[in-house]
Amino acid sequence: MRTILRSFHRDGKVWEVAAKRARKGRKFKIKLMEIITTDLLNSLTDKALKNDRLRINYNFHKDLSDKCQRLLNAMEPGTVMPIHHHKVAEMYIVLRGRLKTNIYDDNKNIVESCIIDPKEGNFGVQIEENKWHSVEVLEHGTVIFEVKEGPYIPHETGGILE
Numbered sequence: 001m002r003t004i005l006r007s008f009h010r011d012g013k014v015w016e017v018a019a020k021r022a023r024k025g026r027k028f029k030i031k032l033m034e035i036i037t038t039d040l041l042n043s044l045t046d047k048a049l050k051n052d053r054l055r056i057n058y059n060f061h062k063d064l065s066d067k068c069q070r071l072l073n074a075m076e077p078g079t080v081m082p083i084h085h086h087k088v089a090e091m092y093i094v095l096r097g098r099l100k101t102n103i104y105d106d107n108k109n110i111v112e113s114c115i116i117d118p119k120e121g122n123f124g125v126q127i128e129e130n131k132w133h134s135v136e137v138l139e140h141g142t143v144i145f146e147v148k149e150g151p152y153i154p155h156e157t158g159g160i161l162e
Contacts, residue, residue, distance in 0.1 A: 034060065036072070041096055041143045044074035054079035054137075064152040073144050075099070075137045083108060083134045083161040088149040092116065092135070093124035097142025101125050104132040108161060132161050 040058070047056045054076040061070050072095070075081075083104050092101070094116045103112040115138070116122050124144075127133050 036095070036145075041072075041074070041141070044072060044143060045076075045141045048074040048076050048079075061150065064150070066150045069146075069148050069150045069152055071146050073146050075135075075142050075144070076140060077137045079137055081134045081136070083132050084159055085130050085132050085161075086148060086159075087129055087153065089126060089129050090133075090146065090148040091124060091126045093145045094118055094122075095143045095145055097137070097144075098139040099142055099144070100136040100138055101127070102134050102136070103127070104134070104161065106132070106161075108132075 044056055044058055048054055056074050058072040058074070059070070060072075061068060073092075075097075083102075092099075096118075098115065098117040098119075100113065100115050102110045105111050114122065114125060116125055117138075
């Protein structure tokens with residue numbers, strides 16, 4: 001049992017100060033939710049710019065073995081995203097910025113392409129499992145929310161189209 005004493009916001013997170021009756025009123029903090037803020041997106045963009053790959057992930061899932069992988073991916077123009085596929089469907093929702101998503105056949109021919117830009121009314125894309133795809137970042141400060149079934153599996157042999 002716990003009794004909520006108060007809740008507060010810090011670093012884009014909501015915390016509660018609670019007392020556990022069994023501990024005679026000793027206080028501790030509990031993270032209740034994480035809020036995606038402009039400050040968080042700006043911080044990730046700064047980190048992506050300093051990263052050699054020009055992108056950085058911010059995982060919401062606790063472990064790579066979790067059944068649902070949920071993350072922010074801050075990406076900058078020039079980041080290299082090889083043509084690849086996953087054994088599960090994948091979804092991107094653009095929170096900020098603009099990117100191009102391509103679907104390929106086995107011979108590296110583009111069979112479908114779209115620009116994802118919330119300002120143009122295109123917010124995201126779902127890519128079915130085993131579809132060769134890549135993204136091209138078209139605007140500085142692009143951040144996507146990415147979801148796919150877990151656990152995380154690194155690209156196995158044959159997962160990247162050579």
